[in-house]
Amino acid sequence: MMKRYRCAAGALLVTLAAGCSLQPVYQRPAAPVSAVFPAGEAYKTAAVGAGSATLPAAAIGWRNFLSDARLQRLVELALQNNRDLRVAALNVRKVQAQYRIQDAARYPQVDAGASASAKSTSPGGSTANANASRNYSAGLSASWEMDFFGRLQSLSDAAFEQYLASAYARQAAEILLVSEIADQYLTTLAYDEQLAVTQSTLDTAQAAYKIVKLQFDTGTASELDLRLSETTVEQAQANYAAQVRLRAQAENALVLLVGQPLPPDLPPPVRLGAQPILADIPAGLPSDLLQRRPDILQAEAFLRSENANIGAARAAFFPRISLTGALGTASTALGGLFAGGSSAWSFVPSLVMPIFTAGANRANLDVATVQKDIGIAQYEKAVQTAFCEVADGLAARGTYNDQLAAQQRYTDTQQRRLELANMLYASGTDSYLSVLTAQTDLYSAQLALVTTRLNRLTSLVDLYRSLGGGWIQRTGDESRQATSAS
Numbered sequence: 001m002m003k004r005y006r007c008a009a010g011a012l013l014v015t016l017a018a019g020c021s022l023q024p025v026y027q028r029p030a031a032p033v034s035a036v037f038p039a040g041e042a043y044k045t046a047a048v049g050a051g052s053a054t055l056p057a058a059a060i061g062w063r064n065f066l067s068d069a070r071l072q073r074l075v076e077l078a079l080q081n082n083r084d085l086r087v088a089a090l091n092v093r094k095v096q097a098q099y100r101i102q103d104a105a106r107y108p109q110v111d112a113g114a115s116a117s118a119k120s121t122s123p124g125g126s127t128a129n130a131n132a133s134r135n136y137s138a139g140l141s142a143s144w145e146m147d148f149f150g151r152l153q154s155l156s157d158a159a160f161e162q163y164l165a166s167a168y169a170r171q172a173a174e175i176l177l178v179s180e181i182a183d184q185y186l187t188t189l190a191y192d193e194q195l196a197v198t199q200s201t202l203d204t205a206q207a208a209y210k211i212v213k214l215q216f217d218t219g220t221a222s223e224l225d226l227r228l229s230e231t232t233v234e235q236a237q238a239n240y241a242a243q244v245r246l247r248a249q250a251e252n253a254l255v256l257l258v259g260q261p262l263p264p265d266l267p268p269p270v271r272l273g274a275q276p277i278l279a280d281i282p283a284g285l286p287s288d289l290l291q292r293r294p295d296i297l298q299a300e301a302f303l304r305s306e307n308a309n310i311g312a313a314r315a316a317f318f319p320r321i322s323l324t325g326a327l328g329t330a331s332t333a334l335g336g337l338f339a340g341g342s343s344a345w346s347f348v349p350s351l352v353m354p355i356f357t358a359g360a361n362r363a364n365l366d367v368a369t370v371q372k373d374i375g376i377a378q379y380e381k382a383v384q385t386a387f388c389e390v391a392d393g394l395a396a397r398g399t400y401n402d403q404l405a406a407q408q409r410y411t412d413t414q415q416r417r418l419e420l421a422n423m424l425y426a427s428g429t430d431s432y433l434s435v436l437t438a439q440t441d442l443y444s445a446q447l448a449l450v451t452t453r454l455n456r457l458t459s460l461v462d463l464y465r466s467l468g469g470g471w472i473q474r475t476g477d478e479s480r481q482a483t484s485a486s
Contacts, residue, residue, distance in 0.1 A: 055282075191246055284467070303376060
């Protein structure tokens with residue numbers, strides 16, 4: 001019977017040493033969005049063709065999505081040199097080290113040490129009869145908190161989830177950087193095309209001004225026609241100067257994203273109208289975003305961390321048991337420190353039971369519980385934001401093709417209108433005001449056409465990012481873990 005009791009006591013001790021967890025059982029909150037993305041006239045799917053894909057965005061490499069060689073080179077440079085991305089990677093390393101510090105508290109701590117002390121006593125205050133004593137010691141000491149109620153394990157779990165959250169934040173930063181480079185590059189292309197339109201308009205206006213000026217000098221044109229023609233020239237020159245400034249600022253923003261000056265040997269750019277960007281990536285279901293979007297995974301990691309903190313706050317209500325021991329040698333003479341019979345040891349178990357903390361433990365538990373509720377709301381907001389971004393992207397993809405086609409037809413119509421206005425003015429059947437109005441409307445239509453092309457392309461890039469694309473380089477590559485070093 002005694003042997004059986006000893007076995008039972010040993011089993012109980014092992015169980016207690018293993019500890020138990022007071023963490024609530026984690027359950028992912030239900031996604032506060034519809035089970036499917038919106039449907040309707042704005043969300044019609046483009047016909048499957050050369051610009052379509054059957055793989056989800058997360059499985060499509062950014063080199064396959066962005067086929068412009070110049071843009072690919074810019075993205076490659078940005079991934080190597082962008083400082084925000086570098087800081088995000090360093091934050092992962094920092095939080096990982098913090099997790100290792102917290103996790104180390106679960107294990108025994110062993111130290112080696114040596115000490116020497118000397119003491120002198122003088123009976124009666126006479127220094128002649130002073131007695132001196134010396135003590136020398138050396139050995140190992142160990143301490144260990146037995147985590148019976150999982151306090152240290154909960155703190156370690158919370159730190160680990162913080163580490164995962166930092167890794168997902170880095171992944172989100174890299175995906176965002178790919179889309180930002182693409183958007184900014186496309187913006188510079190748009191300014192180039194707008195500059196070309198303005199320069200062409202300016203050349204036409206200057207040529208027309210010379211003709212009207214000659215007619216005015218010969219008395220066949222009124223001063224009103226002359227001033228109207230001059231107005232067109234000055235307005236075009238003002239627009240050109242503004243666009244030159246905006247183009248330079250756009251390139252400066254691109255340089256900042258890339259993290260270094262643009263190399264002179266970049267491949268030639270591809271015009272907006274010929275950009276080879278995949279136009280039709282399957283959206284899947286909103287539930288797919290829970291595994292694809294790193295910002296959602298980051299929010300969930302924070303939530304799991306807060307859930308673990310509740311376990312640590314609960315464990316604070318229970319006793320903390322620590323074991324402290326030392327083993328070494330001690331002697332009154334340095335030469336006898338390692339002699340026979342000089343060994344010394346100590347074993348000091350301790351138990352601390354909270355009796356009265358003025359409500360501090362209860363307040364800590366309340367803080368942990370409220371913080372988890374905050375984490376739930378933040379997670380749900382991240383899901384809703386992702387759903388909104390994808391829905392907006394799908395609406396843009398479903399409507400921009402029609403808008404672009406209509407804008408192109410409108411521009412062609414304005415071009416023909418200008419030709420007719422010039423013919424009527426040359427024949428003397430209409431005033432120069434009709435030519436000026438037609439020329440101004442054509443110029444506005446041409447700029448709007450460039451803007452529409454830009455918005456269509458950037459909306460496709462943003463949809464690719466919203467669906468979780470941009471983490472791998474090439475389609476078919478094995479997806480890297482968020483915690484990977486590169």
